[in-house]
Amino acid sequence: MxxxxxxxxxGSDMNVVELKNNFQKRKIIKNLFLYGAMTNTDLGQFxxxxxxxxxxxxxxxxxxxxxxxLGQGNSSGGRRPNLYGNKEDxxxxxxxxxxxxxxxxxxxxxxxxxxxxxxxxxxxxxHGTTIIDPIVEFTENVIREKQIPREKIxxxxxxxxxxxxxxxxxxxxxxxxxxxxxxxxxxxxxxEVLIENDAKTRAFAELRFxxxxxxxNVLAIHLxxxxxxxxxxxxxxxxxxxxxxxxxxxxPMVDNGILCKxxxxxxxxxxxxxxxxxxxxxxxxxxxxxxxxxxLKDHDQENNEIRQVVQAATMGDxxxxxxxxxxxxxxxxxxxxxxxxxxxxxxxLGGRMSEANQFILPPIQQSIQIFCNPELGNxxxxxxxxxxxxxxxxxxxxxxxxxxLDRN
Amino acid sequence: MxxxxxxxxxGSDMNVVELKNNFQKRKIIKNLFLYGAMTNTDLGQFxxxxxxxxxxxxxxxxxxxxxxxLGQGNSSGGRRPNLYGNKEDxxxxxxxxxxxxxxxxxxxxxxxxxxxxxxxxxxxxxHGTTIIDPIVEFTENVIREKQIPREKIxxxxxxxxxxxxxxxxxxxxxxxxxxxxxxxxxxxxxxEVLIENDAKTRAFAELRFxxxxxxxNVLAIHLxxxxxxxxxxxxxxxxxxxxxxxxxxxxPMVDNGILCKxxxxxxxxxxxxxxxxxxxxxxxxxxxxxxxxxxLKDHDQENNEIRQVVQAATMGDxxxxxxxxxxxxxxxxxxxxxxxxxxxxxxxLGGRMSEANQFILPPIQQSIQIFCNPELGNxxxxxxxxxxxxxxxxxxxxxxxxxxLDRN
DNA sequence: CAACTTTCGTTAAATATTTAAAAAGTTTTA
DNA sequence: TAAAACTTTTTAAATATTTAACGAAAGTTG
Numbered sequence: 106m107x108x109x110x111x112x113x114x115x116g117s118d119m120n121v122v123e124l125k126n127n128f129q130k131r132k133i134i135k136n137l138f139l140y141g142a143m144t145n146t147d148l149g150q151f152x153x154x155x156x157x158x159x160x161x162x163x164x165x166x167x168x169x170x171x172x173x174x175l176g177q178g179n180s181s182g183g184r185r186p187n188l189y190g191n192k193e194d195x196x197x198x199x200x201x202x203x204x205x206x207x208x209x210x211x212x213x214x215x216x217x218x219x220x221x222x223x224x225x226x227x228x229x230x231x232h233g234t235t236i237i238d239p240i241v242e243f244t245e246n247v248i249r250e251k252q253i254p255r256e257k258i259x260x261x262x263x264x265x266x267x268x269x270x271x272x273x274x275x276x277x278x279x280x281x282x283x284x285x286x287x288x289x290x291x292x293x294x295x296x297e298v299l300i301e302n303d304a305k306t307r308a309f310a311e312l313r314f315x316x317x318x319x320x321x322n323v324l325a326i327h328l329x330x331x332x333x334x335x336x337x338x339x340x341x342x343x344x345x346x347x348x349x350x351x352x353x354x355x356x357p358m359v360d361n362g363i364l365c366k367x368x369x370x371x372x373x374x375x376x377x378x379x380x381x382x383x384x385x386x387x388x389x390x391x392x393x394x395x396x397x398x399x400x401l402k403d404h405d406q407e408n409n410e411i412r413q414v415v416q417a418a419t420m421g422d423x424x425x426x427x428x429x430x431x432x433x434x435x436x437x438x439x440x441x442x443x444x445x446x447x448x449x450x451x452x453x454l455g456g457r458m459s460e461a462n463q464f465i466l467p468p469i470q471q472s473i474q475i476f477c478n479p480e481l482g483n484x485x486x487x488x489x490x491x492x493x494x495x496x497x498x499x500x501x502x503x504x505x506x507x508x509x510l511d512r513n
Numbered sequence: 514m515x516x517x518x519x520x521x522x523x524g525s526d527m528n529v530v531e532l533k534n535n536f537q538k539r540k541i542i543k544n545l546f547l548y549g550a551m552t553n554t555d556l557g558q559f560x561x562x563x564x565x566x567x568x569x570x571x572x573x574x575x576x577x578x579x580x581x582x583l584g585q586g587n588s589s590g591g592r593r594p595n596l597y598g599n600k601e602d603x604x605x606x607x608x609x610x611x612x613x614x615x616x617x618x619x620x621x622x623x624x625x626x627x628x629x630x631x632x633x634x635x636x637x638x639x640h641g642t643t644i645i646d647p648i649v650e651f652t653e654n655v656i657r658e659k660q661i662p663r664e665k666i667x668x669x670x671x672x673x674x675x676x677x678x679x680x681x682x683x684x685x686x687x688x689x690x691x692x693x694x695x696x697x698x699x700x701x702x703x704x705e706v707l708i709e710n711d712a713k714t715r716a717f718a719e720l721r722f723x724x725x726x727x728x729x730n731v732l733a734i735h736l737x738x739x740x741x742x743x744x745x746x747x748x749x750x751x752x753x754x755x756x757x758x759x760x761x762x763x764x765p766m767v768d769n770g771i772l773c774k775x776x777x778x779x780x781x782x783x784x785x786x787x788x789x790x791x792x793x794x795x796x797x798x799x800x801x802x803x804x805x806x807x808x809l810k811d812h813d814q815e816n817n818e819i820r821q822v823v824q825a826a827t828m829g830d831x832x833x834x835x836x837x838x839x840x841x842x843x844x845x846x847x848x849x850x851x852x853x854x855x856x857x858x859x860x861x862l863g864g865r866m867s868e869a870n871q872f873i874l875p876p877i878q879q880s881i882q883i884f885c886n887p888e889l890g891n892x893x894x895x896x897x898x899x900x901x902x903x904x905x906x907x908x909x910x911x912x913x914x915x916x917x918l919d920r921n
Numbered sequence: 922c923a924a925c926t927t928t929c930g931t932t933a934a935a936t937a938t939t940t941a942a943a944a945a946g947t948t949t950t951a
Numbered sequence: 952t953a954a955a956a957c958t959t960t961t962t963a964a965a966t967a968t969t970t971a972a973c974g975a976a977a978g979t980t981g
Contacts (some may be wrong), residue, residue, distance in 0.1 A: 132721070145959080155939050160960075183958025185944040268888060322754055342567050345856025346730055349889055352853040357846070358882045367886060438765070442850060445760040446742070448753025476765045478775060480676060480685055481757055487720055553929080563969050568930070583975095591928025592976040 129154060130162055131510040134191060138217050138506055139313055142175045142190035144167055154362045163189050171195040191215040199244060199296075200502035202303070203265040205230050205330050209496070210244050211495075211501045212253055219495075230265070234289055241293040260297030262505030263290065264306040264497045266331055270348040271301050277349075281413060299505045303327060303497055304351055307455055307490075308335020309342050310500030315492045316453050323451045324443055325490070326353070328436075328458030330379040334443070346359045354378060356442065358435060377435040379458050382428055383410035389424045397422040415461045426464060433465035437472020444473065446482050455490030462489050518673055537562060538570055539918040542579060542599060546625050546914055547721055550583045550598035571597050571853075579603040579623075599623040605666045607652065607704075608910035610711070611637050611673040612739050618652050619903075620661055621910045627903075638673070642690045642697055649701045670913030671698065672714040672905045674739055678756040679709050685757075697822055707913045711735060712759055715863055715898075716743020717750050718908030722859050723900045731859045732851055733898070734761070736844075737865030738787040742851070762786060764850065766843060773886030785843040787866050790836055791818035797832045805830040822871045834872060841873035845880020852881065852889050863898030870897050 129152050136151045137143060145159050145237050152159065166172035173192045177185040200341035202209045208226045211219050226243050228236045237251060265286075267278030267425040272286025283290060301309075308325035311317035317325065321340050327333035332354035336343040354374035355367050362371020366475070375381055387410075396416040407471050419424035452464065466487070473482045490496065529598075537560050544559045545551060553567050560567065564697060574580035581600045585593040603623035610617045616634045619627050634651050636644045656663070675686030683694025699706040709717075716733035725733065729748050730829035735741035740762030744751040750757050762782035763775050770779020783789055795818075806823040825833035848860060862870065874895070881890045898904065 156960075157940090157962085158938060161938095180610075180947065180958060182948040182956070184948090184960075268886075303778075322758075337853075338751055338960060339745060339749060343746055346858040347856055347888075347892070348729075350854065350856040352856070352886055352889065355853055355886055356850055369537040369884070369886070442764055443854070445763055446758065446851070446854065448755055448758040448760070476777070478760055478763055478777070480755075481760065484755070564930075565932085565970090566968060588928060588977065590926070590978045592930075593980090594929060 118361070123308065127162075130166060131181065133159075133162060133166065134215075135507060135510050137172065137191040138215060139503060141216065142188045144178050144186035144188060144192075146186065148189070157461045163478060193218070194254075194257065197253050198502045198505055199248075199258060199261040200498040201240065201244065201261060201263040202498040202501065203228075203230060203236075203240070203263060205266065208236070208240055208243075210240070210247055210414045211502070212247065212251060213259075216500075217503070220253070221247055230279050232279065232281055234280050234286065237263065237280070237289055237293060244294070258296060259509055260299070260505060261294055262289075262306075262501035262508075263298060264303045264501040265300060266303050266329070266333070266499070268349050268352070269300055269301060269302040269305075271344075272348060274298070274300060276300065276439075281364075291333045295340075297509070299449060299501075299508050300502055301501055302333065302348070302351075303329070304333025304335045304412075305342060305344065305348075306499075306500035306504055307333075307492075307496050308337055308453075309504050310492055310496045311335075311453050311455070311490065312337050312340075312342065313503050314499060315490060315496070316488050317451065320451055322447065322449045323453065324447060325447045325453040325455060326440070328379065328437075328454060328456040330457070332374050332436075332439075336414050336447070353439060353443070358438065373435060373439050376440070377432045379411045380462075382414050382432060382458070382479050385428045385431075386425070389428070394424045398425060411458055412460060415464070418461070418464050422487075425460050429461050429464035430468045432458075432461075434466030434472050436465065437469035438476050440469060440487075441473050441476035441482065444485055448481055449485070451486045452489050453488055455492065455496060459489050482510075527808040535570075538574060541567075541570060541574065542603075542623075543915060545580065545597065546623060547911060549624065550586075550596045552586050552594035552596060554594060556597070571679070582802075601626070602662075602665065603651070605661050606910045607656075607666060607669040608906040608912055608913070609648065609652065609669060609671040610906040610909065611638060611644075611671060616644070616648055616651075617906060618655055619906050619910070620655065620659060621662050621667075621907075625907075625911070628661070629655055638687050640687065640689055642688050642694065645688065645694075645697055645701060649698070652702070656899050666704060667917055668913060669698065669702060670705060670714075670909035670916075671695075671708045672711045672909040673708060674711050674737070674741070674761070676757050677708055677710040677713075679707060679713070679752075680707055680756060682706070684708065685888075686884065703744060705917070707909075707916050709909055709912055710741065710756070710759075711737070712741025712743045713750060713752065713756075714743075714908035714912055715741075715900075715904050716745055716861075716908075717912050718900055718904045719743070719861050719863070719898065720745050720748075720750065721911050722907060723898060723904070724896050725859065728857065728859055730857045731861065732855060732857045733861040733863060734844075734848070736864040738789070738865070740782050740786045740844075740847075741864075744855070756815075761847060761851070764847060766846065781843060781847050785840045785847070787819045790822050790840060790866070790869075792838045793839075794818045794822050794833070797836070800834045805833070818906075819865055820868060823872070826872050837869050837872035838876045840866075840869075841876030842880050844873065845877035846884050848877060848895075849884035849890065850894055852885050857893070858891055859894045859896065861896055861898050863900065863904060867897050 132152045145156055148159050153407045163172060171192060172189055172476055175190045178188045193214045193216050198213045200211045200213060206229055210224045214220050214432040224247055228239060229234060258483040263447040265276060265279060267276045268460060269276045274285035276286050280286045287298050287300045304327035307327050311325050317337055323337040323351050334351035334353035336351055357369060357371055358373045359371030363375040364370055365372040365375045386398055394442040397420050414425045414428055418429055471505060535815040540560045541556055553564055556567050571580060579600060579772050580597055583598045585594040589919050601624050604623045608619045614637055616636050618632045620629045622628050631657055636647060637645060666842060672687045673684060673687060676683045677684045682693035686695050688694045691797045695708045710734035721732050725731040725745055731745040742759035742761035744759055763780040765777060765779055766781045767779030767784060771783040772778055773780040773783045805828050822833045822836055826837055
């Protein structure tokens with residue numbers, strides 16, 4: 106049994122239809138993908154069925170070549186349970202992470218293992234769709250190189266910054282063309298494509314693999330060049346009517362403040378994002394207010410002012426420290442808003458800027474104390490993401506799988 | 514068959530246990546309560562079962578005396594379907610709405626019909642629990658007067674302002690005592706009690722009976738003496754970790770602003786609530802800036818400055834108009850925050866202050882244009898609640914029923 | 922108004938799923 | 952080291968639910 110491609114003939118593959126109609130089997134596949142090998146009993150936690158029924162479904166999946174037995178698990182004094190897992194080559198998913206200055210591509214097998222090395226492409230994201238061709242070509246090369254059978258690729262999940270509506274496949278901010286971006290990708294690849302905003306894919310990664318796992322109400326802040334927010338509510342990723350929920354970076358914070366690229370003035374992003382740090386660093390250098398920033402600049406020219414400022418701050422550069430303190434202050438005020446609105450159980454800070462945590466966390470805490478109701482603010486748990494650099498691409502690959510398997 | 518009371522002997526009533534274990538039957542009862550008489554097919558929309566199965570459940574419910582046949586519905590060319598509805602006296606629910614200055618009590622039957630007249634009690638809510646005794650006594654009188662069989666009363670739903678945790682039964686703001694308020698009520702009544710924040714019960718009322726019906730992502734603003742927010746997300750009422758989500762009125766809006774009763778300065782509530790209107794009206798009268806406000810005051814001394822200001826504004830009083838315009842401005846800015854965070858499909862304005870709509874809606878719209886991303890702000894639908902004065906009590910009664918029927 | 926169409930309710934057969942009991946492995950304990 | 956205890960898997964019987972066919976009741980049409 107194989108999965109279908111988006112443009113495959115209808116009915117040419119009976120097995121796909123079969124799986125399509127079997128919600129429970131899809132759920133099993135999904136959980137084995139997300140959480141690895143499991144016993145019958147473990148699966149019972151996810152699919153609410155009796156032991157005999159689950160076993161019969163597993164046997165069918167085994168016969169279909171999607172699942173295999175993987176020896177036995179441990180027991181606390183009794184017969185040892187069989188372990189079941191997806192077969193590595195049951196299917197593949199391509200994950201693409203598009204950032205402002207670079208794009209990376211990974212391929213995951215049915216066990217959610219990365220089967221490719223780190224493939225990074227240096228491309229600057231723009232308004233138009235010019236960067237799509239190089240990404241497609243690059244990805245096709247990776248597929249060919251790794252000899253992934255095309256018919257086993259379920260499709261492609263792509264995360265990107267901007268206001269992304271994954272239903273229509275439109276990004277209102279970047280890569281705008283006469284057709285929805287997802288459609289452009291889909292045509293070039295000839296495969297199913299799902300696009301999603303990067304803050305949301307990272308929140309989803311936290312929900313499935315990270316600190317938000319099995320939690321109900323969590324906010325995941327994505328501190329990058331912009332400021333994103335992924336909202337997890339009742340254990341699900343919340344997207345709002347058009348998928349634009351979480352425009353946290355554009356909350357108006359300063360009256361008559363700096364002009365934001367969104368057209369408004371004084372957005373949180375103008376004073377507390379990676380871009381804001383870069384701007385303030387340049388200002389400091391221009392006016393000679395920093396001891397170390399200028400020197401560091403020479404070492405590293407490629408768009409990582411954030412890291413430069415953090416390094417300078419670590420070395421004791423007062424101006425850099427004040428930049429980060431200021432950023433923390435405003436972020437904290439923004440978080441105070443969110444805490445009062447959502448009463449979340451946990452807030453996760455992730456993204457490029459979390460390198461600066463030691464400098465921004467204290468002012469964040471302080472702002473929360475100042476601006477937040479103590480019943481809410483004192484109880485709040487704030488943690489730094491532990492997922493690392495692969496969060497986004499893992500998140501969007503998993504999101505793609507669920508997108509494919511959850512539709513009825 | 515009857516429903517059990519909270520302090521009834523275990524196992525004295527087999528039928529309750531039976532219904533307890535039958536999720537689907539409870540769902541039928543719930544939907545017949547919420548939406549009135551229905552056909553077999555209608556019910557199929559809610560309980561996902563085949564026709565024969567639903568009929569067999571309905572027959573059981575009929576035999577148990579909970580459901581009855583109510584003639585036939587219409588058909589578009591074919592045999593006319595049977596209509597089924599809850600029997601009026603299958604059970605009763607008591608709804609209590611506690612406001613700052615008055616409390617009302619209603620009893621609803623199993624058809625969600627109010628079986629009592631309007632019973633209003635003039636009591637001012639305080640920090641302690643002193644107002645509980647009069648409410649209990651009053652309610653007991655109503656029960657006796659209407660001769661509602663006590664064993665058929667499922668329990669009591671109470672809505673009230675403040676930070677309410679319905680899980681623990683604690684209100685952090687009002688009616689504080691050494692025991693959770695809900696517990697105090699429960700003991701005095703000897704019945705099951707659910708308390709909930711008023712903004713949330715009204716949002717729930719909108720979701721079940723009002724403009725939010727069958728909608729997914731809706732914000733319901735409750736404009737009263739305070740400013741509340743009920744959040745509907747993925748078609749469900751969202752409450753956050755402790756039930757304190759929606760503390761919209763205490764978002765910090767003005768630096769070094771007016772001191773709020775929450776202890777912070779410059780909360781939205783200090784400049785845009787009913788209380789703020791009352792304060793500004795008094796200021797205007799003291800400084801002689803208003804033509805009509807002073808006169809109106811004499812007519813009506815009992816805590817409705819809001820209505821006074823609206824009346825004066827209608828008569829052309831410039832100061833009153835400016836008060837309301839200012840309130841609208843700040844509310845609009847607050848809504849802009851919410852719109853960017855939630856990307857809701859609809860915002861509903863309700864509560865006492867919505868009498869002032871003609872004066873506050875235009876500045877609200879304007880603020881949204883100023884402070885909100887146009888992709889989000891231009892598309893947003895803002896409506897005024899159509900539920901009327903019974904919204905809260907209806908909402909909390911329905912919420913109580915679902916609370917009782919949805920637990921496993 | 923009879924014939925046709927549509928929708929609904931009933932019935933019985935087919936299918937799906939669970940429960941309960943038995944069998945098969947493992948660990949623990951005596 | 953064997954028996955006891957425990958847990959999982961298998962099996963078969965019991966139960967639950969759906970499907971599909973049919974008949975009943977109503978609207979529609981010529």
